Amino acid sequence: MSTAAEWPVPQAPTFYFIGVTTGHSSAMVLFPRWMEALGRPEVTIQGVDFVPHDRPARYRSLVEHIKREPLALGGLVTTHKIDLLEASRDLFNRLGPYAALLGEVSSIAKEDGQLVGRATDPVAGGIALRAVLGDGYFGRTGGHLLCFGAGGSAAALALYLIRQEKPEDRPRRFVVVNRSQPRLDRLRSLVERLQTDIQFEYICNQDPRRNDEIMAALPDGSVVINATGMGKDRPGSPITDAGRFPFRGVAWELNYRGELNFLHQALAQQKARQLTVEDGWLYFLHGWSLVIGHVLHREIDPATFDRLAAIAGAVAPRTGLGARTERS
Numbered sequence: 001m002s003t004a005a006e007w008p009v010p011q012a013p014t015f016y017f018i019g020v021t022t023g024h025s026s027a028m029v030l031f032p033r034w035m036e037a038l039g040r041p042e043v044t045i046q047g048v049d050f051v052p053h054d055r056p057a058r059y060r061s062l063v064e065h066i067k068r069e070p071l072a073l074g075g076l077v078t079t080h081k082i083d084l085l086e087a088s089r090d091l092f093n094r095l096g097p098y099a100a101l102l103g104e105v106s107s108i109a110k111e112d113g114q115l116v117g118r119a120t121d122p123v124a125g126g127i128a129l130r131a132v133l134g135d136g137y138f139g140r141t142g143g144h145l146l147c148f149g150a151g152g153s154a155a156a157l158a159l160y161l162i163r164q165e166k167p168e169d170r171p172r173r174f175v176v177v178n179r180s181q182p183r184l185d186r187l188r189s190l191v192e193r194l195q196t197d198i199q200f201e202y203i204c205n206q207d208p209r210r211n212d213e214i215m216a217a218l219p220d221g222s223v224v225i226n227a228t229g230m231g232k233d234r235p236g237s238p239i240t241d242a243g244r245f246p247f248r249g250v251a252w253e254l255n256y257r258g259e260l261n262f263l264h265q266a267l268a269q270q271k272a273r274q275l276t277v278e279d280g281w282l283y284f285l286h287g288w289s290l291v292i293g294h295v296l297h298r299e300i301d302p303a304t305f306d307r308l309a310a311i312a313g314a315v316a317p318r319t320g321l322g323a324r325t326e327r328s
């Protein structure tokens with residue numbers, strides 16, 4: 001049984017990083033440098049690892065700890081965004097609109113003595129997707145969107161696309177494949193609460209050969225996203241090596257570290273299929289800068305973001321795409 005004593009009382013202003021293998025994240029190396037650059041070198045980072053779907057009491061005791069301790073400033077949540085909120089919803093004084101709609105928190109901050117939870121993925125994932133696709137991508141190409149995985153980040157991207165005002169920024173069709181049914185049902189119920197002309201299709205499948213067929217049926221220019229965590233959180237890829245990416249399409253792996261099998265499958269076809277291949281680096285940077293902004297009560301404007309990104313580019317050990325010289 002977890003108790004509050006599991007979490008040491010902070011001795012300095014502390015930012016909590018709640019994940020699965022936080023010690024391996026570039027954020028642990030980057031955070032002190034980012035704090036220097038923001039003029040807050042006294043703020044330290046504390047990684048907290050939970051196993052996926054950990055015990056609700058354990059999530060709850062950490063949120064109670066952050067709420068209670070004056071030097072606990074707040075933090076960033078990965079992987080456990082839904083489970084943590086489900087275990088501790090009543091401890092939050094306020095939720096942002098995306099957090100309420102998606103039922104998850106990725107940012108925990110304190111404002112005027114209140115504990116505030118926000119979901120940052122629709123904004124961070126949306127900015128990263130827009131950076132890859134540019135304006136009017138779906139109108140220009142007629143491509144559809146195929147997302148492997150129906151978890152938190154898939155729901156956030158769906159919400160981002162539904163909210164696009166210009167028709168040319170919305171795909172005509174959004175196909176989502178998940179290995180089990182519950183997350184598909186959760187996404188369907190979110191989409192049904194919103195007004196959209198995007199045609200959503202929900203497929204329950206974990207056979208990579210069937211995923212290859214689903215991908216092969218996409219029109220040219222389609223966007224294929226790996227939001228399963230396969231290739232980082234668990235081994236493998238949702239597709240086989242024989243799966244063919246859409247011609248002149250986009251392959252987006254949401255992670256930037258790990259084996260990244262899906263990313264490497266896409267890179268192997270990049271020339272022949274004229275693919276744009278992207279990893280999760282920009283998503284990572286936008287996610288962190290948004291949450292740091294909330295926790296430190298500081299606006300991260302584009303110039304500041306560029307400074308933080310430059311520090312990250314110089315310091316972090318990259319896998320996947322390596323140097324980012326070919327992209328902005």
Ligand SMILES: NC(=O)c1ccc[n+]([C@@H]2O[C@H](COP(=O)([O-])OP(=O)(O)OC[C@H]3O[C@@H](n4cnc5c(N)ncnc54)[C@H](OP(=O)(O)O)[C@@H]3O)[C@@H](O)[C@H]2O)c1
Nearest residue numbers: 149150151152153178179180183227228229254280283284
């Ligand atoms: N770069 C960044 O900053 C950034 C930001 C957000 C997310 N990410 C990464 O993106 C990944 C997804 O994040 P998330 O928050 O959406 O995670 P999540 O909520 O755990 O969702 C992952 C989903 O993928 C499904 N899945 C697993 N294997 C599958 C397979 N073979 N075929 C189809 N579906 C499969 C899972 O199914 P079940 O429902 O059956 O478990 C789950 O619904 C994570 O690895 C995360 O680290 C990166």
